[in-house]
Amino acid sequence: MSTLTIDNIHTYYGNIHALRGISLKIEKGEIVTLIGGNGAGKTTTLRTISGLLKPREGNISLDGEDLLKYPAHEVVYKGVSMVPEGRGVFARLTVLENLEMGAFSRKSKEELNHNLEKMFTLFPRLKERRTQTAGTLSGGEQQMLATGRALMANPTVLLMDEPSMGLAPVLVELIFDIIKKINEDGTTILLVEQNALMALSIANRGYVLQTGEITLTDTAQNLKNNPMVQKAYLGME
Amino acid sequence: MMRTSFSERLTDWAVNGFLWGFRILIVLIVVIGTFLTISSGKYTNEQWIDFIVSGISQGSIYALIALGYTMVYGILRMINFAHGEIFMTGAFSGYFFATWLTSTGFMNTNPYIGLTFSIIFAMLISASIAMLVEKIAYRPLRGASRLVPLISAIGVSFFLQYAFRGFFGPGVYAYPSIDALDGDWNIFGIEILKVKIIVVVSAFLMMAILYYVVMFTKMGKAMRAVSENKDVASLMGIDVNRVIVTTFALGAAMAGAAGVLYALIFRQVSFYMGIVPGVKAFTAAVLGGIGNIPGAMVGGLVLGILESVGPALFLESIGIDRPYQLKDAIAYIMLVMILLFRPSGILGERVSKKA
Ligand SMILES: Nc1ncnc2c1ncn2[C@@H]1O[C@H](COP(=O)(O)OP(=O)(O)O)[C@@H](O)[C@H]1O
Ligand SMILES: [Mg+2]
Numbered sequence: 001m002s003t004l005t006i007d008n009i010h011t012y013y014g015n016i017h018a019l020r021g022i023s024l025k026i027e028k029g030e031i032v033t034l035i036g037g038n039g040a041g042k043t044t045t046l047r048t049i050s051g052l053l054k055p056r057e058g059n060i061s062l063d064g065e066d067l068l069k070y071p072a073h074e075v076v077y078k079g080v081s082m083v084p085e086g087r088g089v090f091a092r093l094t095v096l097e098n099l100e101m102g103a104f105s106r107k108s109k110e111e112l113n114h115n116l117e118k119m120f121t122l123f124p125r126l127k128e129r130r131t132q133t134a135g136t137l138s139g140g141e142q143q144m145l146a147t148g149r150a151l152m153a154n155p156t157v158l159l160m161d162e163p164s165m166g167l168a169p170v171l172v173e174l175i176f177d178i179i180k181k182i183n184e185d186g187t188t189i190l191l192v193e194q195n196a197l198m199a200l201s202i203a204n205r206g207y208v209l210q211t212g213e214i215t216l217t218d219t220a221q222n223l224k225n226n227p228m229v230q231k232a233y234l235g236m237e
Numbered sequence: 238m239m240r241t242s243f244s245e246r247l248t249d250w251a252v253n254g255f256l257w258g259f260r261i262l263i264v265l266i267v268v269i270g271t272f273l274t275i276s277s278g279k280y281t282n283e284q285w286i287d288f289i290v291s292g293i294s295q296g297s298i299y300a301l302i303a304l305g306y307t308m309v310y311g312i313l314r315m316i317n318f319a320h321g322e323i324f325m326t327g328a329f330s331g332y333f334f335a336t337w338l339t340s341t342g343f344m345n346t347n348p349y350i351g352l353t354f355s356i357i358f359a360m361l362i363s364a365s366i367a368m369l370v371e372k373i374a375y376r377p378l379r380g381a382s383r384l385v386p387l388i389s390a391i392g393v394s395f396f397l398q399y400a401f402r403g404f405f406g407p408g409v410y411a412y413p414s415i416d417a418l419d420g421d422w423n424i425f426g427i428e429i430l431k432v433k434i435i436v437v438v439s440a441f442l443m444m445a446i447l448y449y450v451v452m453f454t455k456m457g458k459a460m461r462a463v464s465e466n467k468d469v470a471s472l473m474g475i476d477v478n479r480v481i482v483t484t485f486a487l488g489a490a491m492a493g494a495a496g497v498l499y500a501l502i503f504r505q506v507s508f509y510m511g512i513v514p515g516v517k518a519f520t521a522a523v524l525g526g527i528g529n530i531p532g533a534m535v536g537g538l539v540l541g542i543l544e545s546v547g548p549a550l551f552l553e554s555i556g557i558d559r560p561y562q563l564k565d566a567i568a569y570i571m572l573v574m575i576l577l578f579r580p581s582g583i584l585g586e587r588v589s590k591k592a
Contacts, residue, residue: 050472051471052468052471072468072471072472073471073473073474073475073476073477074474076472076474077474084472088466088468090470091465092465093458093461093462093465097461100455100458101458101459101462101475104474105474150472153473153474
């Protein structure tokens, strides 16, 4: 059974036709990556799934339930969380408050505390800095915070928008290890990346997005060996 | 090319020269005036304390109103120019409620409970009106450029003034006097009017409650999250519209309470009573750094004290006749000065250009 189904989505910014009929299928437990150059429409795709943008055409469903009928703040209750591009931490809130906001959709105090413990185990750095405002964190720490915050909602599907952006190579490795771990713990992941090599190395399958259209889809292994992909996204000749 | 840049430089110098002259003039007035007044010994210590107490009670009212400006600005980057009228609706609601309680005799037997109920009633009415205003006059304009909701706010301001004028007439209503609240209390050997103390205590209590709500409750944290980033806040599951309307309601509740406290001191209400305190409180919010909640509280108190102490301290000795008539001018000069010299206010961060 398929978890998240995106079917023939057309999203516009005013008159700009940003997504031209995109279809994706993400099965339960998978890591699927969406790769593409700058301006291809990766962020737009994730924002459409999370409800921040409404498509003019198409369907999005999670386990058969239509997601498009929900505004963004209700989509998270359905089990879809997003780590936004540029991390989007609340700079003036403390680390702890950011994590609490992540669990806004969770009603019970026990669940909140349980999830906090989980996040502090996953990201010990955040525990050390929990009373600091998020604006004082380094880029890597902010990425951990944004990820932890999204996980606080106990999502079944996690959407991640360029988690490696602007991070030093060591940190990129660390973040990708964490993504793998989150997935092993049972969360389905849709990973958007410009760092295609890293993304394909942890993903099961991938889609290639070009100017608002899916031009290619295959297993991650096959995409890595595909000459077109190697040339365009992996910087190989 | 050279000539335009030369003339540009010339205007730059002229503007800078004027600004510096203005700054120096104000500093001179303050320093010389203060020196002359203190050395002339015209006022006794009791009188100074009285000025300061009046300033704190007036300032705490400004602070309560300023909170609404600053909270709405923080969340929508919009100046809610109708906020002074929300304050006025609070004073009116409090008036009718207090008059009714007085006519039943309840007010004079239980003055504190009666006053508390009047304040709560005013808060509820003001909050309800503000919620309606947000829904009708601001929410549909949310996506428009910043000037558009500002103009709508000015329209709402006139609408509320003339609606109240229409319902209750252009006259001034005298607040019922509560006998138990007349007279003085002796605090550390100083006689202070009871109402002033009641005003200060109620205002500080209310500000403490608001601060607690904003800092420590789930809704307060959501308000701060929304003020930073609405999209990301909604990704958390926060209903941004609900948070915005709650912000309006909280700010309006503070202004409504301020309306009752104001009427407690000045003993009268009228449809235009919101204008001047509204501008003063806006000044206080800017003074403290618009968008900054502790800043609004500090700004209100500073403005209240300066207004109260300023005429006697700065102006009287430099030969200004009847300096109290310049009380309002102090507030407006301060507004201009802050906007010119420190737009971020006392506690504000530097206003960022990228937002
Ligand atoms: N807010 C916006 N308004 C107008 N056009 C936009 C906006 N955001 C993105 N676009 C356009 O939509 C296209 C896809 O953008 P985006 O989804 O951000 O790409 P990616 O994330 O793959 O870099 C680009 O052509 C971009 O210019
Ligand atoms: Mg992007």
